[in-house]
Amino acid sequence: NAKASSKGIPIMTRAQTSHPLDPLSAAEIAVAVTTVRAAGATPELRDSMRFVEAVLLEPEKNVVALADAYFFPPFQPSLIPRTKGGPVIPGKLPPRRARLVVYNKKSNETSIWVVQLSEVHAATRGGHHRGKVVATEVIPDVQPPMDAVEYADCEAVVKSFPPFIEAMKKRGIEDMELVMVDAWCAGYHSEADAPSRRLAKPLIFCRTESDSPMENGYARPVEGLHILVDIQNNVIIEFEDRKLVPLPTADPLRNYTPGETRGGVDRSDLKPLQILQPEGPSFRVNGYFVEWQKWNFRIGFTPREGLVIYSIAYIDESRGRRPVAHRLSFVEMVVPYGDPNEPHYRKNAFDAGEDGLGKNAHSLKRGCDCLGYIKYFDAHFTNYTGGVETIENCVCLHEEDHGILWKHQDWRTGLAEVRRSRRLTVSFICTVANYEYGFYWHFYQDGKIEAEVKLTGILSLGALMPGEYRKYGTTIAPGLYAPVHQHFFVARMDMAVDCKPTEAFNQVVEVNVKVEEPGQNNVHNNAFYAEEKVLKSELKAMRDCDPSVARHWIVRNTRTVNRTGQPTGYKLVPGSNCLPLAGPEAKFLRRAAFLKHNLWVTPYRRDEMFPGGEFPNQNPRLNEGLTTWVTKDRPLEETDIVLWYVFGITHIPRLEDWPVMPVERIGFMLMPHGFFNCSPAVDVPPSAGDIEAKENTVAKLIPNSLLAKL
Amino acid sequence: NAKASSKGIPIMTRAQTSHPLDPLSAAEIAVAVTTVRAAGATPELRDSMRFVEAVLLEPEKNVVALADAYFFPPFQPSLIPRTKGGPVIPGKLPPRRARLVVYNKKSNETSIWVVQLSEVHAATRGGHHRGKVVATEVIPDVQPPMDAVEYADCEAVVKSFPPFIEAMKKRGIEDMELVMVDAWCAGYHSEADAPSRRLAKPLIFCRTESDSPMENGYARPVEGLHILVDIQNNVIIEFEDRKLVPLPTADPLRNYTPGETRGGVDRSDLKPLQILQPEGPSFRVNGYFVEWQKWNFRIGFTPREGLVIYSIAYIDESRGRRPVAHRLSFVEMVVPYGDPNEPHYRKNAFDAGEDGLGKNAHSLKRGCDCLGYIKYFDAHFTNYTGGVETIENCVCLHEEDHGILWKHQDWRTGLAEVRRSRRLTVSFICTVANYEYGFYWHFYQDGKIEAEVKLTGILSLGALMPGEYRKYGTTIAPGLYAPVHQHFFVARMDMAVDCKPTEAFNQVVEVNVKVEEPGQNNVHNNAFYAEEKVLKSELKAMRDCDPSVARHWIVRNTRTVNRTGQPTGYKLVPGSNCLPLAGPEAKFLRRAAFLKHNLWVTPYRRDEMFPGGEFPNQNPRLNEGLTTWVTKDRPLEETDIVLWYVFGITHIPRLEDWPVMPVERIGFMLMPHGFFNCSPAVDVPPSAGDIEAKENTVAKLIPNSLLAKL
């Protein structure tokens, strides 16, 4: 392939069917699972394997560099860091690897397996794979995330447990079809929650009509029952009917589906609004590789994080392909509730690590979840028993008009230049029990990258005794209240500002604006200035937001400058944010100590992925993960920087959040700061309509009085 | 008109051509100006009158109530507060009044005139008006805002001033066509700035090519010249060439117009994106009255504030028309710069009070400023010499798709309900010298109202000596730097939560989230709760944002409750915000003391409109306006509440903000909080596509493993 040769290095287009960063295909997952199962020594062992996840074991960064340089178009030999004697180009890439988390339902053991996958036939001939176990390890004292099968099993076992049936009868419920059992992870509050047992603490709700499966049963929480389920053996190990809290009367406003009796009719005066792209979208997609305007990146997906974005780079004219980040994703989230009463104090969901944002993702629908010209990506998973499942249309890629991009109207001539902003949006939405989260990454023409989380879904409610009022929540309806809580999200950003893969030339600068001292050089007392401070090591890089001093953080390249001689950089601009409102000794903060600061910075390590450790479920180890890693206080003055941005919202429920909460948004921005020499959006063309209109309007725009003077 | 009768009160549709809140028509402005001019005692006096503004003198609220109840459809007799014996319905509304600010160019006197307008013929027969001066008053010791004619006059006089021409020659400029003189208000830094003289302190810039009027001349600031212009007499009263700062070399990246040499070509790979509304918009407009979904309100416009939104109400089924606010607008903004050096310390633009947001508004263009089906409103003004000018297409009203509105996917059935959010946007954009501001009010289907300001335009730059570095700014190009600054906006919100006009049953509650003490009732240390505190009087209602405690403010009705028995309310949710970074003794804070807190609350007074007083230009009076009014410490426990929300952004310029800054956004949200009994968005219908698709997808959405269990 002559087209692929570049700068004198002869390149051959090698047959590679999957880029090293592509998520595992359905076939690869199947092979990986089969390989692991076959490695089980006995039929009993093989039979007791449950497959929590099977994901791509991401390669070292140099493999990514090689792939992008020589194996996958657009071939970019410039991606290889310069070495003496020039790079050695291998004939093929190393084989892909799968990493599996396996739970042994018999022995309550969790193990990690690495399977090397080799292609027996090329993709064109069926893409047959073969697998080989190259590593296996039992992880002691952990519990992997809960699986959808376990949700269902837990519901079934509770609903057929005679004392439970008895307790429900006391509450006036005879029909078990009405009962909803939502398995929640137990957390770790004492030794009783230790991972030697696999536990679920279900929350119980109760619908009113057995023929209405879409009735909102969350409107009737069943309180006063203590239930502990061993979900390894699927048995109830503790049960107590502690307090007879009456079921709230069915709230007439509980429903949101047109099929149920919601009261009132839908509004009928909304006219259709269509978004048309008659010439198609402005993006190009090749496999998981996306190019749009001057951006390019790769899409990935994991059961835990959902959407991952790899190898984000900007094509900057003569400077070529300039990397911004290696990998962006949401690696954890935590939703701590503020009510100290049972069962609410237990609600501290780690929705990524205990459940899985990706595993619980939706199959999206054109016209409903997304408008415009959509490119969807499917996501493949292993299910609990080792089958392969696919969420079709799981990741949405589309363009949006985003209002004006920039404008200036010259007051002397009345002439205006205005450009519209187009953004590229990559997103997915997931459900974790009652709540929905949408995760959006927006790419802009002016070099900005925005991360946005949309929160919606159904509040997690509690029941009240008649006349009771709960200080820790909002009464939503008679006998029904919604406890206060917070939603925290952790974005892990493996940055690469002007760094090729494997280069480590970034640092983080904190900027605070300072008020100048009064004095001779500040006689009018108006002066202030931005003060920059390099975050020199990990323990000095545990930082909190402070809008009063316009605090933000710049990831900058230590060896590349812009035209003014300043280092090139990208800044992290916080949106609204908060810290945990629980006391510092709160039990859930043992596992979620990473919530104690809004920003953490670490040097890149391949195995430092999840801020609460890989297995937060029932985790007994104090401060596992990020807060422990940083105690090494590794230097950060010139390294491969990973930002961990922790952002949260305090949710004091409103009546208007019921029965389904209108979307709330929270997020942050990555913004070029001296990365470019001037606005990269200056070359966005005017809208078609503008060009035609321009000539006839000049005179009209200038006020008469002014025209006379000019 | 039988249709208009309601609840037994006989109503006649009276011929009224203008609602009492409609902005003055062009005809009314012309009559008002003519009336005032005719009232001048001598020809000389009449000749020296300059017309700064001629606006509607807004009526008392009871007049608005009467108009909406009996004179303008939709007739709403329920708007009249109940009185014993029933309301007295007048046969006609009181005449409309115009309020004019007149500057006497001869005597340097500013006066305010009130003209009563009477219709001689009905609108259908030409709408002839007659005016009568009903009040006139000279306002001592003030300077009204600067006018566009003065910008031009000031430029002309400076450019023809021989010492200036000499100074420019020293800087290598012979061609005066290249020179740009931007008149800035002087502010008030000492007695020398007193309003006994009408002053301008121009900033000088210089283009490079005389045949390129759209070349970005702001790239070459001329520093070192001290110029003071008396714009009453249009003479230069002080001139000094203090320091020869060389003109920066013309930055090759300075231009943004396709017509000039910008370097490079426009990107060509952006495909068209069209927004179509084949059945038209969902809003209805009648004059200035707008109805959309369940919202209705009236559009207004003033030269100072630009867009005003009146009588915002929500139609809430059986509860009928529920008012939310009487009047929303941006009443002031201030842009203080952080460089203590001449001339930058003088840059503290009060863009509303010194220039006028409305006066400097743009004529907007379909497809460029706005997409979709647009309804534009024109704005009419008096110009300086008393002529009437119209900005066509000044206010834009249109609908936008705004992503998902709410969603829940039931994990048991896999069935999802999702709704798209539509919003109604009302906006205008203005230029004040180099900067552009877009002001947007968004109305949502879930009862939210969002205020959003978009900042764009050209940075205000300074020149540097060769090798000089300025601590108080960002070097943008060789010899060119942009000082740090802040942009503050003041939204004045005359609220009316469930209050008819003239009712005064609102109060403001501050909410702070508190961490619960550890102890027996909080054994897991997770507890926190929202604490409410009524802001009882003005001095207790000077408040700052504090995201760490999720601080927000609820305007609630003291006499109306929702279904849980809590008062109905709307909460003000801050976005990102800051306070001034200047020292507390900064000179500009004399005039802008209202920036010292993010929230102020006052009881409604008709004449308390502008937080720095009506005439901030050269204002010598310490703390005039809001900060003085609140010293009365008037009670706020049950009154007609006016919120003054002050929000700002600290702008540390980036290279990427040059030559035109990509839009930055800042704003806040008004959100129903217990105003409704549940989400008002629950009755938004599903998208058309969703309804068709639903039946066939049920089985497919449920994972196989889960389906087996259910």
Ligand SMILES: [Co+2]
């Ligand atoms: Co929430």
Ligand SMILES: [Co+2]
């Ligand atoms: Co600015």
